[in-house]
Amino acid sequence: MTALAYGVAAWLLLIGLVGIVRSRNLIGVVICLSVVQSSTYVLLLAIGYRSGAKAPILADIAGGTPVVDPVVQALTLTDVVVEATVTALLLALAVQAHKRFGTLDPDAMTEMRG
Amino acid sequence: MSRGARFVLFGVSAAGLAALLGWAFAGLPDFGAYAGRYGRIVAQLAEPDRATTNAVTFTAFDVRAIDTLVEEFIVFASAIAAVALLRHQRDEPEHAEDTDTLLRPRTSPALRLVGAALAGPTVVIALDLIAHGHLTPGGGFQGGIVLAATAVVVVAAGGRVRLPPDKPPLLGEMMHGAGAAGFVLLGLGGLIFSGAFLSTTFAGHGTTGALLSGGAIPLLNVATGFEVAGAVIVILGEFLEQEMLAMEES
Numbered sequence: 001m002t003a004l005a006y007g008v009a010a011w012l013l014l015i016g017l018v019g020i021v022r023s024r025n026l027i028g029v030v031i032c033l034s035v036v037q038s039s040t041y042v043l044l045l046a047i048g049y050r051s052g053a054k055a056p057i058l059a060d061i062a063g064g065t066p067v068v069d070p071v072v073q074a075l076t077l078t079d080v081v082v083e084a085t086v087t088a089l090l091l092a093l094a095v096q097a098h099k100r101f102g103t104l105d106p107d108a109m110t111e112m113r114g
Numbered sequence: 115m116s117r118g119a120r121f122v123l124f125g126v127s128a129a130g131l132a133a134l135l136g137w138a139f140a141g142l143p144d145f146g147a148y149a150g151r152y153g154r155i156v157a158q159l160a161e162p163d164r165a166t167t168n169a170v171t172f173t174a175f176d177v178r179a180i181d182t183l184v185e186e187f188i189v190f191a192s193a194i195a196a197v198a199l200l201r202h203q204r205d206e207p208e209h210a211e212d213t214d215t216l217l218r219p220r221t222s223p224a225l226r227l228v229g230a231a232l233a234g235p236t237v238v239i240a241l242d243l244i245a246h247g248h249l250t251p252g253g254g255f256q257g258g259i260v261l262a263a264t265a266v267v268v269v270a271a272g273g274r275v276r277l278p279p280d281k282p283p284l285l286g287e288m289m290h291g292a293g294a295a296g297f298v299l300l301g302l303g304g305l306i307f308s309g310a311f312l313s314t315t316f317a318g319h320g321t322t323g324a325l326l327s328g329g330a331i332p333l334l335n336v337a338t339g340f341e342v343a344g345a346v347i348v349i350l351g352e353f354l355e356q357e358m359l360a361m362e363e364s
Contacts, residue, residue, distance in 0.1 A: 001146065006139040013135070014128055021124045048153060051146035056169035058161050059249060059323060069153025070160075070169035077174060078185050081255055081342075085192035088349045092199040095356055107117070 012039035048072035229271025254338025262346035286347030293341025
């Protein structure tokens with residue numbers, strides 16, 4: 001299980017980077033970046049997991065039951081929010097790039113014009 | 115740099131990165147063998163100290179409240195930045211039609227029917243998520259996103275949303291401004307009434323499990339919900355308007 005959990009995180013990071021490098025479309029770059037960022041969610045949640053523990057919602061479980069780490073879950077929440085804002089900004093930049101260059105292919109944008 | 119050379123460079127670097135990752139992960143504790151202290155302490159404190167049963171919300175809005183304040187400002191700033199980026203070149207096409215005229219020929223009756231049917235329930239789910247954030251899974255961020263989804267559903271259902279080019283979508287801007295200000299004011303309330311910025315105890319404990327419990331945490335959730343929903347509505351409104359301007363030109 002250890003290899004699987006951390007392996008998924010590493011795989012998401014690397015495959016997202018592959019996507020960014022290969023992409024011929026700025027929207028694709030943005031989506032691949034969110035794949036890269038999702039590797040951090042997997043990593044954070046994997047680190048906070050305790051075998052046999054419950055979710056940190058204390059309403060329905062008896063006191064003293066082990067729960068998984070709520071701190072990394074809150075960090076993951078922050079991570080998701082930041083990812084969403086970054087995606088919004090990058091998509092806005094993609095819209096502007098398309099207006100200026102008439103294309104979304106990053107390779108076709110190498111000629112910087114004023 | 116040519117595409118081929120870029121791939122070769124990337125392949126070498128990615129192999130190095132993969133090796134480093136493998137090395138780093140080998141030093142982490144085994145999956146499921148979590149031994150951290152903070153998570154355990156926080157989970158133990160949530161119920162006796164603040165009468166909250168969602169330890170994640172307790173962490174985000176009490177233990178790490180100042181981080182969440184900064185996170186709010188990140189959302190706030192990114193909405194403004196998206197507006198600044200997209201509004202920059204809004205000059206020539208003077209009139210943006212209302213969404214209904216432009217979108218109706220492009221949306222199917224089935225989509226409009228489902229959209230109309232979902233609008234009400236979506237609002238209820240969003241308010242439920244926000245209001246019970248300190249008790250059950252949910253909270254301001256999650257509920258705020260769902261609340262903003264209502265706006266999407268309404269537009270998809272053919273609701274008339276008029277976006278004059280010189281006026282911002284006022285409702286969204288007011289919501290996200292009020293949400294950010296509300297969070298800061300609640301923080302100042304903690305400073306005045308219990309001596310520490312963003313201390314949540316000044317609003318009283320309440321009974322564990324009650325809707326009104328957990329001190330100021332539910333209020334912070336409401337502020338966050340408004341902020342997030344407003345910011346997302348502003349951002350989506352700007353993208354929608356770009357799309358509508360493009361539709362008009364074509």
